[in-house]
Amino acid sequence: MAVSNESSESSKPPAPNATTSTSKLETKKSQLTINIIADDLPYEEELIRNPFSVKHWLRYIEHKKSCIKEELELPLEKRKFSDKDLHYLYERALLQMPMSYKLWSQYLKLRLLAMKDSCLASPAAESVNNTFERCLVFMHRMPRIWLLYLQFLMDQQKITRTRKTFDRALCALPITQHDRVWDLYLKFVMMHDIPETAVRVWRRYLKLKPEDTEDYINYLVAQGRLQEAARQYEWCVNTDAFASKYGKSKYQLWSELCDLLSNNPEETSLHNAEAIMRHGLQRYVDQTGRLWNCLAQYYIKSALFERARDVYEEAMRSVMTVRDFTQVFDAYAQFEELLLSKQMEDAKLDDQLQQDDFNLRLARYEDLIERRALLLNSVMLRQNPHNVIEWQKRVSLYASKPKMVVTTYMEAVKTIDPKQAAGKLWQLWVDFACFYENNGQLKDARLILEKATQVAYVKVDDLASVWCEWAEMELRNDNEKQALQLLKRATAIPGARVDYHDESETVQRRLHKCLKLWSLYADLEESLGTFQSCKAVYDRIIDLRIATPQIIINYGMFLQENNYFEEAFKAYEKGIALFKWPYVYDIWNTYLTKFLERYKGSKIERARDLFEQCLEKCPAKYCKALYLLYANMEEQHGLARHALQVYSRATKSVPPDQKLELYNVYIQHASQLHGIAKTRAIYQEAIEELPDVGAREMCMRFAETERLLGEIDRAREIFVYASELCDPRVTKEFWDKWTDFEVQHGNEDTMRELLRIRRSLQAKYSTQINQMSAQMLSSAAAASTPAAAASADSMQALEARTAAAAPSAAAVTQPPGEARILFVRSDTSARDEEVAAAARVPNPEEINLDDEEEEEEEEDLPQPKAVPSEVFAGLK
Structure with missing residues (x-):
């Protein structure tokens, strides 16, 4: 051992010229030999001068370490120093400065390093323990020293001494540094099979950090201490301030607690297990299915099968969602299946019980x-x-149980609030009444419908449906008078009239203006009542201003069937006064048709006034049929010229898409009345009014008419005019027809003229397409450059020069000295669209042809065979 606290140190300095020297330090209690070499003398002298300098002691220690490191390369018998010399030096330093943390830390680490490959049960380990104890006398506030000591004790497997040392450390250190000790303490108690000690340690720890309760629960479950785990779960779910460190919600903790209780009823053995689960059912109403299953499972594991069955039944009567119901029902069905299969395996079926x-x-x-x-x-x-x-649906499920059907209906009509009803509430009342009707209890059915008419429905139509169904029920039971009386009662006007659309009023007070009810009333009066009563119903409908065009037409038809023609016409006129276009169209059409059927031509002037009154405000969309009816009347009962005037007015009044059809009718009737020669003016008018497509068709028909009359020149002039509207690449039918015409009635000169016009028009349209393409390209380029405005101006100037230089169509197609039929047209937009649709970029050689090239091209073209005409005598 190094120099102890009781030893004193004495040394004699060696001679200056000696390389090594050995001095012996003798103490009162023990003798320690310290090897000092010449290189140690400077450090010893410094320590004599400054024995309390940590820096000097550390330099001396580093020097010793380097010497020991060098001698490690020598054989063992030649070494002069060992680790003990370094230990003695640390002991000497600590005798002088026992409060130096750095010296103690390095010394303890050195001693622990020396024990790395040694047996921890040897006396040397106890020596290290003693060194730690001596250190803690001074360093008891240093957590790192405690941690080194505790870890060393854990390695020695000294459980009791380690536990007591942990407790000493917690007592010695401030509470802010307990976290460092507790981590190692928990690791220690969970390393060994000491569950009781571990539980006590965990309980102490949770007072400091309750958020780690889940880790404690996991430990308890792993150790099989489920009752304590259940108590900890209960504390977690009942403590609002507790927040899971793993991000679990309160519901997840409830679920884990319920699973623990239900799967281990005997091990947990909590007296309030059912109360805990039911409390969860109250807190988490949207997740009740799983909790109910846990409660039932708790009783199943406890072998209380009847109690489990009661829980399942209670669950199915209380769950609020289909998902929860499905979970509970499936678990219940599986439970019953398991009981059946178990009994089939164990029971003896020959036993009657x-x-x-x-x-x-x-x-x-x-x-x-x-x-x-x-x-x-x-x-x-x-x-x-x-x-x-x-x-x-519930009623249909009880279809085989009449008493339950009545009970369900009564419960439904008492429960449903009309303002919140989802579906047709009136249909439920009607079905209730029909149930009694089908069972022959007509009186009870009437009572049900009487109550149904007093319900505060949201819509008037719902109440009207109840009255209508009631009336139809009376009709099914051959009570016609009762049905009429019901409808009369339903349509009675209340004391003070109210607005039908005023929702603040009850539906009962607004019922008298319901058209659905009045329509049924009118139908029943027509079938069962008298003429006067039915007429009174229709008049009341009109007076209430709830009639529709169909009601007016029905009223008029009813009067005509009873030979009240003028009354019918008055009814039509009342309807016309009530409605505007286009709703009044059907009334006018019916009125005029019936009037003409009745009087034919006897009241022609009155009929004309009616037609004029009708057409005065008639929109263009609806006037075609009326004009045709008007013209037909004039043809049959009036004057032919009036009929033609009507046709002429019709062609100007109808929309553009109907003009061609009407012009065809106009021409057909004009030719029938005055002959085909009188249709020339109509043709010219049609060509001026119709768009390009219609004008082309009309021109071809006009030319055919002139050909039939023998006016070949006039027909040719019509073809020439129509050619302005026909792009040769688009309207092939027109050019083929003109070619056939010239083959039959023309000669070589007229055929050459046709080909010249065709080529010139083709060049004209091609030039227009080129200009349009160039304009589009230049516009696109101008839009992407800053000089867009200047480019647009230059393009407009180019278009103006092109238009001025282009020859007019009249100059190209006008033969000198020949009479022409002149047509004036202003609308060319449609033709431009057709040209653009068929546009292609032509070859410039096809456009810029001089006279000689045109003659050569004419010679190259295939010439149709010209047949001389008997009526053609050559050019004038």
Whole structure:
């Protein structure tokens, strides 16, 4: 051992010229030999001068370490120093400065290093323990010293001494440094099979850090101390300030507690296990299915099967969601199946008692399966007791039990709030009444419907449906008068009239304006009542201003069937006064049709006034049929010129998409009345009014008409005019028809003229397409450059020069000295769209042709065979 506290140190300095010297230090109690070499003398002298300087002692120690390190390379018999010399030096230093943490720390680490390969049960280990004890007399506030000592004791497997040392460390250190000790302390108690000690240590630790309770619970579960684990879980879930270090929610902790209790009822043996689980059911109403299953499992593990069955039944009567119900029902069914299978394995079926028990259990299982739909319906009704559809499903489930059907209906109508009803509440009341009707209890059905008419429905239509169903029930039972009396009572006007759309008023006070009720009333009066009563119903509908166009038409048809024609026409006129376009269209159409059927041509002037009154405000979309009816009347009963005037007005009033059809009708009737020659003006008017597509078709028909009349020149001029509207690459049909015309009636010159016009138009349209493409490209380029405005101006100037230089179509196609039929057109947008759709970039050689090239190209083209015409005599 190094120099003890009781030893004193004395030395004689060696001679100056000696390389080594040995001096013996003698103490009163023991003798220690210290080897001092010449290199040690400077350090010894410094220590004599400054015995309390840590720096000098550390330099001396480092010097000794280097000497010992050098001698490690020598054989063992030649070594002069050992580790003990270094220990003695530390002892000397600590005698002078026992409060130096650095010296103690280095000394203890050196002693621990020396014990690395030694047996921990040897006396040397006890010597190190004593050194630690001496150190702690001065360094008891240093946690690192305690940790080194505690770890060394743990390595020695001295359990009791280690536990007591841990306690001493906790007593000696301030509480702010206890964390460092507790980590090692918990590791120590869990290393050894000392559960009682570990539990006590954990309890002490949790007073400092209760957030680590989950780790304690895991330890308890691993040790099988489940009762203590359950108590700790209970503390966690009941302490609001507790927060899981692993991020678990309170519900997860409840679930773990319930699983622990249900799977280990005997080991946990808590008297309040059921109370704990039921408390969780109250706190977590959206996760009750799993908790109910845990409670039932607790009783199953405890072999209390009847109590478990009661829990399952209670659960199915209280769960609020389909998911929870499914969990509970599946667990319940599985429980019954296990009981059945277990009894089938163990019981002797020849025993009558066992047989009866088995039959009882089987009946319970079958009853459970049969009740599933009804139990699920109960869950849905607990979610929303105002769900009409679910109540109707519940009634259907009790279809074979009349008493339960009545009970369900009564419970439903008492439970459902009309303001919150989801579904048709009136249908539930009607079904209730129909149930009594189907069982021959008509009086009870009337009582139910009487109560149904007093319900505060949200919509007037619901109350009207109840009255209508009541009336139909009376009709099914051959009580026609009773049905009429019901509808008369339902449509009675209250004392003070109210607005139908005023929702602050009850539906009973607004019922008298419900059209659904009045429509049924009118139908019943037509079928069962008198003429006067039915007429009075229709008049009241019109007076209340709730009539629809169909009601007006029905009223008029009813009056006509009873030969009250003028009354019918008055009814139509009342309807016309009530409605605006386009709702009044059906009334006008019916009125005019019936008027013409009745009077034909006897009241032509009145009919004309009606048509004029109708067409005065008629939108263009609806006037076509009315104009045709008007013109047909003039043809049959009036004047032909009036009919043509009507057709002419119609062509100007209808939308553009209907003009072509009407012009065809106009021309057809004009040719029938005045001959085909009188249609020229109509053709010219149509060509001016119609868009390009319609104008082309009309031009071809006009040309065909002139050809039939023998006016070949006029027909040719029409083809020439129409060619302005026809791009040769798009309208191939037109050019083929013109070519056929020239083959039949033209000559070589007219065919050459056709080809020239065709080429010029093709070049014209191609040029327009090129200009449009160039303009689009330049616009796109201008948009991406700062000089966009200047480029746009230059493009506009280019377009203006092009338009000025381009020859007019009239100059190209006008033969000199020949009479022409002139047409004026302003709308060319449609033609430009067609040209753009068929656009292609032509070859410049096809555009810029001089006269000689045109003649050569004409010679190269295939020339159709010209047949001389008998009526053509050459150019004028």
